[in-house]
Amino acid sequence: MKIQEIANIINGQVLTSGLDAGREISQAFSSDLMSDVLTRDYEDTVLITGLANLQAIRTAEMSDIGLIIIARGKEVGEEMIRLAESSDIVLIKSAYSLFRISGLLYEAGIKPIF
Amino acid sequence: MLQTYKVTGGDFVNAGKASSSVKGILKQLNVLAGLIKRVVVALYEAEVNVAAHAYSGNILVEIESDQVRIRVTDSGPGIEDIQMAMKEGFSTASKEVREMGFGAGMGLANIKKNSDTFNITSVPGEGTTVEIINKLTD
Ligand SMILES: Nc1ncnc2c1ncn2[C@@H]1O[C@H](COP(=O)(O)OP(=O)(O)O)[C@@H](O)[C@H]1O
Ligand SMILES: [Mg+2]
Numbered sequence: 001m002k003i004q005e006i007a008n009i010i011n012g013q014v015l016t017s018g019l020d021a022g023r024e025i026s027q028a029f030s031s032d033l034m035s036d037v038l039t040r041d042y043e044d045t046v047l048i049t050g051l052a053n054l055q056a057i058r059t060a061e062m063s064d065i066g067l068i069i070i071a072r073g074k075e076v077g078e079e080m081i082r083l084a085e086s087s088d089i090v091l092i093k094s095a096y097s098l099f100r101i102s103g104l105l106y107e108a109g110i111k112p113i114f
Numbered sequence: 115m116l117q118t119y120k121v122t123g124g125d126f127v128n129a130g131k132a133s134s135s136v137k138g139i140l141k142q143l144n145v146l147a148g149l150i151k152r153v154v155v156a157l158y159e160a161e162v163n164v165a166a167h168a169y170s171g172n173i174l175v176e177i178e179s180d181q182v183r184i185r186v187t188d189s190g191p192g193i194e195d196i197q198m199a200m201k202e203g204f205s206t207a208s209k210e211v212r213e214m215g216f217g218a219g220m221g222l223a224n225i226k227k228n229s230d231t232f233n234i235t236s237v238p239g240e241g242t243t244v245e246i247i248n249k250l251t252d
Contacts, residue, residue, distance in 0.1 A: 034215030038155050039224050041148075051215045055162070058130030059215065061137065062158045064151060079127075087134070 001025050001110060003067060003090055006046065009108050010101045012069060012094035015076055016085050023090070025067055027111045030102045034059040040113060048101050052076050054083055061087040071098045115139070115178075121164040121171040123190065126214050129165040132173045133158040136184075139177065145250045153182055153248050156228040159221040160186040160244045166211040167191065168241065177250075184246040193236040200226070200234075 003021045007014050014021070023044075030048040031037050037047060037059050046067040047060055052074035060068050066089055070076050073095035084091045094101055106112070117139070119132035133154045140150045157173070164171035168190025176183045193199045200222050207217025226232045231247035 032215060033218055035159070035218045035220040035224065038159060039220065039227075041151070049215075053214060054127060055130065055214050055216070058134065058158065061130075062133055062151070062154045064147065 007092050009104050010094040012092040015081050015091040019090050027113045029113050030098050057083045060089050071101050117175040119173040123169040129162050152228040156225045156246045159225045162216050164188045180251050181249050186244045189241045192238040194238050
């Protein structure tokens with residue numbers, strides 16, 4: 001599924017600019033615990049998290065995750081957006097809860113990573 | 115190739131910069147993505163441990179054609195019981211560290227899992243050294 005399509009489904013807003021919005025996402029992992037994210041392998045995966053800080057971006061970078069959805073309408077700082085852009089990670093912000101975002105994307109055919 | 119980085123205790127803005135730099139270097143050397151990931155995940159958790167648990171640290175990264183050797187040395191409280199610290203779920207992390215998405219006691223076990231060779235030594239009251247050696251070819 002294309003990133004813009006994902007953003008539409010969760011009523012989200014793409015915060016990063018200048019990145020390839022055509023990338024395909026097929027799986028998702030939802031977590032606020034970065035140590036947990038770091039224990040798995042990912043391919044074409046979106047990280048859905050309520051953790052809006054720089055370490056969420058770093059974690060995605062180390063994990064080869066190309067899309068992060070920040071849930072619950074958490075404030076996303078300018079520094080986070082810049083770090084995401086320089087790490088080639090698309091950031092989407094949504095006001096919906098982690099559960100709602102996960103449910104909507106699951107329903108739309110995004111697969112769990114396990 | 116030899117790279118050094120500094121890590122400051124409590125600094126969660128810059129934690130991860132060293133890992134990010136090493137990732138960039140290994141990518142440029144065309145190392146397989148899966149092998150890069152093991153190295154940078156291990157280094158990143160070690161870097162976060164310095165930020166979370168120590169006062170300051172140094173990272174030494176030696177990249178050779180077929181392997182990378184990383185040494186993360188810190189000045190800090192050290193670890194009394196390493197066997198206990200290695201157990202998944204054991205953590206002395208502060209509330210602040212947990213709010214950063216860490217502090218679940220999974221870091222050291224994951225560093226070990228992602229290392230071909232893993233060593234940890236610590237002197238309570240002085241500091242801790244973590245060594246990670248990984249092959250860069252399959
Ligand atoms: N560099 C370090 N200096 C002092 N203590 C450490 C260091 N690294 C790890 N520890 C100790 O080992 C515990 C487990 O570490 P880890 O598995 O990374 O989990 P976490 O960092 O989430 O607590 C820490 O809570 C801390 O007590
Ligand atoms: Mg840790």
